[in-house]
Amino acid sequence: MKIIIFYFIIFLNLSSSYAAKKNIDQNQIYKNLRCLVCQGQSISDSNSDFAQTIKLVVKDLIKQGKSEKQIYTFMADKYGDWIVYKPQLNKQNFILWVLPYVILLGGGLVIFSIIRKKRKKF
Amino acid sequence: MLSNLGNILLFINVFLSVLIIYFASQNIKTSGNSISETIYQTTLLQTTLIFGCFFTLVAAFITSDFSLINVFENSHTSKPLLYKISGSWGNHEGSLMLWVIILTIFSFFFLINNKTHPKNYRLFTLIFQNIIILGFLSFILFNSNPFTLISPAPKEGLGLNPILQDPALAIHPPLLYIGFVGSSIYFSAAMASLITNYSEKFFAKSIKNWVLISWVFQTLGILVGSIWAYYELGWGGFWFWDPVENASLLPWFAMTALFHSLIVLEKRNVLYFWVIILCLLTFVLSVTGTFLVRSGILNSVHTFANDPNRGIYMLSFLCLMIFSSLFLLFKKYRKNNYNINFNSKETYVLINNWFMLFYLLTVLIGTLYPIFTDALTENKISVGPPFYNTVIIPVVVIFLFFMAIGPNVKWIKNKFDNLISLIIIFILALIINFIIVYFFKSFTILSNLIIISSLFLIISSLIDLKKSLEKSKFDLARIISHLSFGFLILFIGLNHNFSLEEDFNMKVGDTKSFNNYEIKFKKLEVKNFKNYKSLIGDLEIKDKKMSQIKTLNPEIRIYESPSTLTYEAAIKTNIIKDYYLTMSNIDRSDFYNIKFQKKPMMFWIWVSCMVLAIGGFLRVFQNAKSN
Amino acid sequence: MQKVIKFLTTLIFLFVIVVFYFSLNKDPSYQTNSLVGKKLVELNLESFDGDYSLRTKDFKKNNFTLINFWASWCSPCRVEHPILMSLSKSKKLKLVGINFKDKKNNAKKFLNELGNPYNLIAKDEIGKKSVNFGIYGIPESILVNKEMIVIKKFIGPLNTRDYNEILKIIN
Incomplete structure (x- = not known):
């Protein structure tokens, strides 16, 4: 039991310091966006026209210095909450x-x- | 002709089920502890005829009898024989036939295999099982009849969706159905046990093998489904947290919790009502899952054709099941004494159940939540992989530790005398983890934790294995399953951590370079096959470090019946990693989207899942031997 | 205590089943209709001939504007074209066409053949601009008012029912 508690404390500490370092991974974002014209596929999995466009837009947004969260908000604003796989x-x-x-x-x-x-x- | 035969057999089966229920209820009233021969005979006849009925459908598919709508919609003369046969259960109506067959077989074998148990308990089980059979038979007859005629009979069928023409998908439904339709038998048994007050450990004995068998098949069914998704969908993943996948996972969690609790019921005679609840829950979840998938209220990769009537039928059936079992449970429930010590094996089994239910409910909530927001607030949301990963994975870490410690704890009362060895194992796991991280130079905190905890489980299971080999007191089934589960999580962790993914838009002749790899689009060929045309890409992957060259040939297939486009991934598998390449056309241009993925440890993920199921099988054999 | 738990359990199951029942008759596929009532911002579209850039102020002149996304390669666009032609006769409505991922020559041919219903034409060659409008496939049409607030979205080709609805809204 003690090990586990100890372990959990380390985990909490590390995970908070880790969050700050993380940089934006575009594949991660593609995976978390839903392809609206497909059945249950993510932008990353899909090769539809729509997915291609969204990939371009996401790349642009990253270049503009938007954070991962801001990109999700942008997409949800344009297409509704349906497009993000991680509900806010x-x-x-x-x-x-x-x-x-x-x-x-x-x-x-x-x-x-x-x-x-x-x-x-x- | 086949249509008439099929319909007649269906009606006879309805009649037989009613007959069995009647005979059984007559037999219950008689004294003595033997079940009349008539019941055995009728049940045998029922099983034979339902097979006859199913083979009639298969025959219609093999002979391409397009006078049946079902065959017309799902088959084609040019299809290979294997897929003609598997086409018979690859659709909604045909798969219901499979349901009824499994319900019937399980009913039959449960009846003839449990002769040591009281008569009334067995008869009530038979009655409940036949009520379920009747429910599904009437569903087939009145709503989803595979023998419905079409006139005039078309000359040619529409064909089976080409992505469903795959050996893995041919055996996936039967495996999965044995799993979750098999759970019907302990649903019925639990109801019978409540009615007849047959509650002791003997009840646990009578159902434990059934639980294990259904669990094994459920595991294999999920495995084969994942393999299919990996090879055929061309997305490079094997689990997408798609609602349909979740629907198959829910009963799996319930079964896993159930057979752990059954051990406690059998050994210590406690937790009876909890076991009953799990028995009831498993089948309720199976039917709920089927309802969600078949009624079309979920948006998913695998949607069956949408039909609200079908949904209403299944929902009423579900409703009946839930409320009758709740009613019976509440009526019979009495407070019992738990008599469980803090530090005992019982506690660890409870902990297993605690985590299983957490996974189950999390997945359930995630799957149902979009339906609820849509119905209550008109706002559609998606709950996808990021949700499940954030909520579930950290908890898996803790779970694995308990899973490693639990099996060595003694019944009733235990002392922690192995604390030092646990610490040593933990340190060992830490060291191995850092070696892995050092060599591959990539880590996130969570994946480190996953690797450490799964190593902890693996090492302690290995030590158990060694000990049990020395002592000749075998608990091999458990060790194998726990060990392979540890490996499964480890490989999934490694896979997740060290996957590489890049995609490019390329023309023939282009070369792209990234990380340690170079990819070259050499040529593109068009080939004609029997029932499709194919664009085959010829690409070369060069591993600059190892100076290895691999050629991969992803395809784009154009099928004619029904006309569809499918993307075939090119996969080069070796022991350590898979190269996974997909090619897709970009509309209105001569560029192709080439997606390269490196997927480490894929082979081992399949193997460990397989071994997990083998562990279950072993336990079934052990149980059979000891009886 | 036991009674409360029994009651609650029954209630939860009942609730779930009732929700299932009502969801059965809903369409599970997604449409971006939830975006009605939103304000369109940050428009910056290049006109078809590239000589002019279309801004928000261009929309403020008219009471209602129908923004239609089309392309020459899109066959449903041909189907809805006659409806757009009839709509263009209405004086209360301006039509803005956004040529989506298309080649200029093909688009011109398309308009010469079927007629040009649009007051203004802009282009979106790569399709990135259309993301701002929440477009995911064409044809799609968005009816906005003076303040650029979305009144109605039409996904897929316009039909006569949509036509009557638009006339009803603008009159």
Whole structure:
């Protein structure tokens, strides 16, 4: 257990320092944009005319110094939220992002309570 | 002719199911602990006839009997025999036939294989299973009949979508269906167990092999589906978190949780209701998945033709299933004593279930959320790979540690006497990880963690393997499965981390250079084949470091029946990595989009997934032996 | 406590099923209709002959403008062309055509053959400019008002129903 806790602390520290260093990877962005004219394909996977154009625009936006997040916002602004594969954390998508963690915590609590009940009896 | 035969057989099967339900309920009332011969015979007849019915459909496909709409829409005379046969289950109506067959076979074998269990429990299982069979038979008859005629009969069929003409995809549906339709039998058994109060560890014994068998096939089905996606879709990935893939993954999580809990129920006689819930959940998820895929309410790569009536039928069936099982569960539920110690194997199994349910619910929420936002707020959103990766992957890291430690913990009460060895394993995993990172010079924190944790699991499983070989007390099935799961995650981690991807717009004769590679577009040929025309590119990949040259030939195929364009990836596989090259035309220009990908460890991903399933098979054999 | 859990579980399942039921009759394919009501900004289009650049102020003169994206290689564009021709007769509506990923000569041939309904023609040779309008395939048409706010989007070729709808809006 201790190892895991220790490990998790390292993880949290490192991941926060890591986030700052990251530079923009265009393939990553293509993968996170949905090709609107295809069935369930990303811009990266698709060779449609539309995907080609979007790739060009994304390249331009990167050149203009836009951040990854700004590019997603730009695309969502033009084509609607449907185009981004990673739903933004906002009021509407709050449940989507938070519920899994609530379940994770809740499940842990249930297990904990089952085990504790037993302990009290002794 | 075949159409009539098929329809008659379908009707007889409906009749037989009703008959079985009737006989079984009569038999329940009698005293004594034997099931009447008539029931065995009727069940045998039912199984035989449903096979007859299925073979009638296959025969129609083989002989290209286009008087059947289904054959007309999905087949073609010029198609190879294998794909004529697989075409019979590659469509909605035909795949329902496969459903009913599997429901029936499982029903039959469950009946004849569990003779040591009480009569009423077996009979109720039979009744519930036949109710499900009836539900699907009437779905086939009234909504999705593969034997529907078309008149006048066309001379030629429309053909099967060429990307579905693939050996992997020919066996993918049967494997997957054995998996998630197979889960129906423990749904029925759980219902029967609730009604007859047959709850002890013997209940666990009666279903555990069925759970394992369905799990093995589900695993193989998912594997084959991924392999197909990798080779055929030409996107270079093997898992896309597409709703349809998710639908097959949901029951898999539930099954995995279930057979771990079953061990506890069998050994310690606790967690009964939890096991029941998982049994019910697995099949409910299977049907929900099918509903989502077939009703067309999701936008996905593999959409079947959209038909709201079909959706309504399946939804009512689902509704009936959910509420009847909830009703029964709530009625029979009583509080029980858990009697579980903090540091015991039971706790670790619970932890497994905890994580499995977390994965399950996360995937479920991600899949359903767009439907909900669309229905409630009219706003369509996409939930794709980035969501699942951010939420799930960090949790996998912790899960792998538990998975390594859990199996060695003793039942009831355990002492941590192996702490030192765990620390040593951990340090070893760290060292190997840094060696990997040092040599490949690429890392993200998360992928480091994935590699470390999977190494931790691998090393501890290897130590277990060594110990069990010394002691001759074998738990080989578990060790193999845990070990290969560790490898699976490790290879996926490596693959994700060290993949390389570049794309260029090139003309014939162009050469492009990137990283350590050089790519040369040598020529383009047009060839005519039996049922398609093909543009074959001839490209050379040069690894500058190793001064190796590989020739790859990606294709663009133009099929005539039905007229479609497909892109065939050229893949060079070796032990360590795959080169993956796709070529596609750019409209209104003579440039081609050439996409090069280096995918490390692909071969090992398939192998470890395969071995994972083999572990399950081993356990089935062990169980059969010990009985 | 147990009762509450039972009740909640039933409720959740019921809710999911009801949502499924209502979703069944919805079209799962995506259309950019959610963009109606948005304001178009940052327009900078080169005119067809390259002698003039089209700006936001050009739209402010008319009450309504229909921005139509077309190309000579696009066969549905031929289908909708007669409708555009009839719309061009209306005085309350200006038509701006944006020639999408096309060759100039082919586009000219197309207009000579079928008639030119547009008050202004601009071009988008690479297709990048059209991204600003949220275009993902042609033909597409966007009806905007004076303030450049999108009133209606038409995806795919315009038909007579769309024609009547446009007339209704502008009158």
